[in-house]
Amino acid sequence: MTLIGATMVSKISAGPDQVHLRLLATTDLHAHLLPFDYFTDTPTSGVGLAQLADLIRAARKNAPNTLLFDNGDTLQGTPLADATFAEVLPNGDPNPMIVAMNGLGFDAATLGNHDFDFGLDYLQMSLSAARFQLTLANVHQPDGSPFLPERTLLKRRVTDGSGREHELQVGITGVVPPQVAAWSKPSVDGKLRFSDMTMAAATQVAALRDEGADVVVVLAHSGLGQKDAAAGAENTASQIAALPGVDAVFAGHTHDLFSHPGEAGRAPLVQPGAYGSHLGLIDLILEPARDENRWSVKPAQSATPSLPARVQDQDPQSTHLLSDLPDVRSQVDEAHRITRTHVDRPLGHSAVPLETLFSTIAPCAATQVIADAQRAAALPLIAAHPELSDLPILSAAAPFRAGGRAGPENYTDIPAGDLKLRHAADLYIYPNSLCVLRINGAGLLQWLERSGSIYNQIDPTATEPQKLINHSFAPYNFDRITGLTYQIDVSQPPQTDPEGHHVDEAASRIRNLRFEDGRAVGPADEMLIVTNSYRAAGGGHFPSAAQAIMVKTSSISVRDAVAKYIAQSEQSLAPTVQPSFSLTPLGGVDLLFETGPAAEKHKNRQAQLGLRAIEEDEDKQGFTPFLLTL
CATH class of the missing domain: 3.90.780.10 (5'-Nucleotidase, C-terminal domain)
Known part of the structure; x- marks a missing residue:
């Protein structure tokens, strides 16, 4: 067993012909970048993407084939987001949340409902700095063209248990509650159309399989919901996990903690809380299928590891967080300074x-x-x-x-x-x-x-x-x-x-x-x-x-x-x-x-x-x- 933060996660050993693929995800960060409470102007602990970076590094250390995703509601939620909207982006600087995600090596992300809160201009300006793939299956412009790519196919070199390399194609798609059309009506009315999440995911999963995806992951900014949820429901992650062709699902939106390892007819499903309190983790074992050009995917484990609570007795600017990424650290520190001045x-x-x-x-x-x-x-x-x-x-x-x-x-x-x-x-x-x-x-x-x-x-x-x-x-x-x-x-x-x-x-x-x-x-x-x-x-x-x-x-x-x-x-x-x-x-x-x-x-x-x-x-x-x- 390997201790990751406060959660015991089994170490996965791949056989000679097997590939161990580790999938990590954050969700509902809500602009919690540093472990700092801007409402009270004091350091805090147990939250923030910067602090979660330690856990991401630990999870990657014993799993060389690792992908990292974000599941939305990333750009709104703390005064850092307010200051970014009012001062950082207007000055031509990138969104500090995107800066940190670039530095930490995120592979792909989708959007959450609150990412639309500040309007489409702010959203598009923020996303323009992303060096990772973005995907959103159920949001389209009035002419039917997608707002973001409906799906993306990541090609990665992976190693099996004997050290041999293989090229793996990992398909990613994401969905957001269609209720955004009403919740953010002033921003999206007449500009975007939102459709049912489960149907959109099913369409894109099938397309990814046709395009040669070996593994398919759905980033569902949606709570678990009921398995018989009606069309257009707000929470449908459980339905999506039962779709044919899906190998892993990360849920979000409702800020719950949930981990299911998967079973026959249902993919592993993990929801890792909110604000960077936990990290979503799904381990998959890939074995050669009868068709040599395909892999058989089996779930190995799922978890929501978290860091032990740590009391920060100094300003985050003087801590070790993100110290291995000096350029990122510098931009984050500046955004932190601007935010504290803005709300003061x-x-x-x-x-x-x-x-x-x-x-x-x-x-x-x-x-x-x-x-x-x-x-x-x-x-x-x-x-x-x-x-x-x-x-x-x-x-x-x-x-x-x-x-x-x-x-x-x-x-x-x-x-x-x-x-x-x-x-x-x-x-x-x-x-x-x-x-x-x-x-x-x-x-x-x-x-x-x-x-x-x-x-x-x-x-x-x-x-x-x-x-x-x-x-x-x-x-x-x-x-x-x-x-x-x-x-x-x-x-x-x-x-x-x-x-x-x-x-x-x-x-x-x-x-x-x-x-x-x-x-x-x-x-x-x-x-x-x-x-x-x-x-x-x-x-x-x-x-x-x-x-x-x-x-x-x-x-x-x-x-x-x-x-x-x-x-x-x-x-x-x-x-x-x-x-x-x-x-x-x-x-x-x-x-x-x-x-x-x-x-x-x-x-x-x-x-x-x-x-x-x-x-x-x-x-x-x-x-x-x-x-x-x-």
């Missing part, structure tokens, strides 16, 4: 902490600022439609960094004091545009039911504390809607699972839904709701949002609206936190509420919410547990 611009001041550590059990100041900023930016847009003047105006805001699959460090925790641009980016991490929808009470109720699925179902008769939060649910899908008051009854089952699939359409958790003036919200009542372009398109599996009437879209991003709102505040921010949602009392049931370790320093907030510290739970996975009596 002053905006204003806050009289109160802005944190999301308790945002899933009670309304908080952080989401109130987002909701207020959205509403302020939308009012001039709504004023242009006098026929809408009598409709209530609501605002939907989610705590983007509030635990979930990203773990216990994934929380916003901005202390009272001066606010800078990095704090606005911390509150709102995506470049989504502002939208105003017209929706009725029935649609609003479904919206809230989906958000309320973040909670586990609680048994009021149980005597032992039960975990309240389902950490598999992405917190950016927990919309709190201001302009309303409502309760969430967690003793009832959720309508959906974390991925948005309906598990009980008749389930109902939302109680006492009222406008802020106390009027009950009826199914036919109409209102306006300010939200973002991702949610307006149904992103996060909110079909009622997609079915609502679009009143107005704006070129301004919600994050820019938040920054402007902070900068234009004449006094220190002290948001009045609207009551909006609360949890229905259950007669004194003890619940286990798990949040980030930073919650321990917010004693006043703990007291306000009636939280009681308890002994650490062995199964807490790094979260800090509290008791909450409901």
